[in-house]
Amino acid sequence: SLDPDEPPIVLSRIPFIGHILGLVRYQIGYFENLSRTTHPVFTLKIFDSRIYVVKSPEYVALTLREWKTLTFDPFTTAFVKNALGAPPDVVEVFEKTMYLTEIHTKMHGALSIGPDLAKSNVRVLNVLARYLVPQETNLYSLLREAYTIAMGEAFYGPDNPVPGLIDEIWDFEDDLGLMMIGFFQRIVARKACRGQKRVSKAFKAYYDAGLDKNANELIQGRARIARAYNLDNTALGIFEMAICFAPITNVVPTVFWMLTYIYADADLLRALRHELAFLGNPLDTDKLRSCPLLISTFQEIQRLKQHGNAVRWVSADTRLDGYLLKKGAVMQIPSSVLNTASSVWGPDAGSFNARRFLDLDDKKTRQRGYIPFGGGRNLCPGRHLAFTEALGFVAAFVLGFDMQGAKIIGARTHKIGFGARKPERDLKVSIRRRAGFEDAKWSFNVGGERDAAPEQNV
Numbered sequence: 117s118l119d120p121d122e123p124p125i126v127l128s129r130i131p132f133i134g135h136i137l138g139l140v141r142y143q144i145g146y147f148e149n150l151s152r153t154t155h156p157v158f159t160l161k162i163f164d165s166r167i168y169v170v171k172s173p174e175y176v177a178l179t180l181r182e183w184k185t186l187t188f189d190p191f192t193t194a195f196v197k198n199a200l201g202a203p204p205d206v207v208e209v210f211e212k213t214m215y216l217t218e219i220h221t222k223m224h225g226a227l228s229i230g231p232d233l234a235k236s237n238v239r240v241l242n243v244l245a246r247y248l249v250p251q252e253t254n255l256y257s258l259l260r261e262a263y264t265i266a267m268g269e270a271f272y273g274p275d276n277p278v279p280g281l282i283d284e285i286w287d288f289e290d291d292l293g294l295m296m297i298g299f300f301q302r303i304v305a306r307k308a309c310r311g312q313k314r315v316s317k318a319f320k321a322y323y324d325a326g327l328d329k330n331a332n333e334l335i336q337g338r339a340r341i342a343r344a345y346n347l348d349n350t351a352l353g354i355f356e357m358a359i360c361f362a363p364i365t366n367v368v369p370t371v372f373w374m375l376t377y378i379y380a381d382a383d384l385l386r387a388l389r390h391e392l393a394f395l396g397n398p399l400d401t402d403k404l405r406s407c408p409l410l411i412s413t414f415q416e417i418q419r420l421k422q423h424g425n426a427v428r429w430v431s432a433d434t435r436l437d438g439y440l441l442k443k444g445a446v447m448q449i450p451s452s453v454l455n456t457a458s459s460v461w462g463p464d465a466g467s468f469n470a471r472r473f474l475d476l477d478d479k480k481t482r483q484r485g486y487i488p489f490g491g492g493r494n495l496c497p498g499r500h501l502a503f504t505e506a507l508g509f510v511a512a513f514v515l516g517f518d519m520q521g522a523k524i525i526g527a528r529t530h531k532i533g534f535g536a537r538k539p540e541r542d543l544k545v546s547i548r549r550r551a552g553f554e555d556a557k558w559s560f561n562v563g564g565e566r567d568a569a570p571e572q573n574v
């Protein structure tokens with residue numbers, strides 16, 4: 117039974133298993149259905165487990181602030197154990213040593229603004245530039261390939277196994293929710309299991325061959341820490357899926373939605389071209405900060421499509437304003453509910469308005485519970501990389517190309533484990549050079565870094 121101070125319970129219509137059936141059927145959408153309740157935080161009970169769902173902006177801020185007891189780390193360990201299938205001695209390193217804390221610091225350091233990030237970013241964008249050519253193509257598939265290959269080369273160096281593992285990486289993310297359950301994966305998530313095995317094997321061979329000498333600081337620093345904890349190349353191979361899918365699976369849908377919404381709206385396309393006209397080629401990404409409409413479009417797409425749940429584990433009884441949160445419960449913060457509430461965003465909350473964020477400063481957006489990159493101690497370390505690689509590519513695309521076939525389409529069922537919503541299908545498009553840009557060969561400078569890698573054509 118619940119303590120009277122715990123958030124009010126929301127019951128399912130079918131006793132005992134109703135919530136499980138709801139989650140299986142509607143996935144993340146089930147939290148949207150339940151959030152019709154007026155309680156700012158509420159409890160779901162599934163047998164002996166509790167899930168607290170946070171649906172009001174004020175409580176989101178309070179939750180993220182209490183990071184010492186409302187923590188993310190147990191999910192990382194569960195991910196390594198259940199989804200990646202790490203053996204018990206490796207899991208023990210996560211549970212009983214400072215390894216995870218050291219990795220956290222390294223990850224946030226290597227991806228914070230500075231020379232290490234600039235080197236990764238300039239490589240990502242200059243690999244993406246190879247895809248800025250006229251073509252008849254399926255837009256989502258093109259972006260999926262381009263960003264996966266670019267991540268591989270920027271993170272792991274030119275001689276990396278990622279080009280042969282594109283489907284494996286995306287298959288894994290597709291069934292991440294099922295992989296986290298920790299049993300029967302080979303039956304319910306066959307493709308994801310196979311993907312994880314192949315990626316582990318290929319990266320073990322990569323580390324065995326010493327190819328990480330060409331990797332970026334994130335990968336090299338991580339490997340140094342792992343070795344200091346006696347984790348070998350087999351363990352490094354097992355971990356690698358995490359680093360392969362996190363950087364791309366939110367960025368690719370974001371760029372897809374940005375391009376389709378922009379090209380489906382001739383006025384917005386014109387206004388953006390006007391705003392971006394001062395950007396040169398090579399495109400200096402520092403100048404993107406002076407493109408308010410482009411940034412607002414990015415933020416609005418995140419608001420409408422970045423609908424993953426932030427999750428936290430209650431590691432000790434915690435008071436959240438008046439509510440008591442009990443140790444052992446899981447907290448879910450459904451972005452889709454927060455990002456589309458008309459009580460927060462106004463009557464047009466459900467529609468796209470590229471100019472919405474022009475009048476909202478950072479403080480005002482946070483007050484609305486707008487957390488596309490999460491928050492607190494686990495605020496996404498890749499947010500700077502994501503900003504530059506998404507906006508840099510979109511800016512060059514908008515300036516240099518016309519696109520036929522772009523239209524606004526619906527999204528697939530939003531599975532548990534997904535961040536950004538994915539399109540329900542691919543879009544066949546025709547990409548042509550714009551008049552005045554017939555000979556443009558796009559390249560990028562990032563934070564003073566020019567790309568020095570040899571040229572390659574797609």
Ligand code: HEM
Nearest residue numbers: 362363366367370426488489490491494495496498501502
């Ligand atoms: C549009 C792009 C992206 C979005 C919307 C996004 C969103 C998020 C969110 C919501 C979280 C969870 C934060 C929390 O629970 O408080 C997260 C965590 C994380 N993201 Fe991103 N992300 C993006 C791109 C990237 C990129 C490019 C990287 C590059 C490495 C990355 C690496 C990570 C990592 C490693 C974590 C785990 C952080 C931790 O455990 O402290 N993400 N991201």
